[in-house]
Amino acid sequence: MATARWNGEIIAESDDTRIVEGNHYFPIESVSPDYLRPSETTTVCSWKGTASYYTLHVGGEDNPDAAWYYADPKPEAAQIKGYVAFWKGVEVTG
Template identity: 50%
Template sequence: MARAIFNGTVLAETERPELVEGNVYFPPEAVHDEYLTRTRRVSVCPWKGIARYYTVTVDGREARNAGWSYPHPSPLARKIKNHVAFWGDVEVEP
């Protein structure tokens, strides 16, 4: 069971994560999106496409740009479309 935890709260949990380049991507239905706020940050991956970022907020504590997803990935990365990955202060248990 893969889980993402921040400030003692489970942000996402799934038995079917997608693992890409060492990152755990959680399917949209496994993510508690009430803890996520989209930011203006974007990045570009040559083979996945444009990533959008989220700040995670739990009980007033924030982890800025600690989550990201590919809403419109390239065809090579279609299996992670709308999945969310986490890093930084978010603990990810693969």
């Protein structure tokens, strides 16, 4: 089972992560919605498409843009639609 932790809390856990470019993508339903705050940030990947971000809010602290997802990925990345990945100090094990 893969686990994502930040600020002492488990953010996500799943047996169904997808690994792309070394990042575990967790099914959105495995992520605690209490920790996610929408962000206005977007970036573009040439083969995956446009990524949108969430700020993590855990224990009264924010980790801006620490989670990202592709709402409408390009066909080459269709396997990560509905999945979320983490960075910026989020510890992912598994």
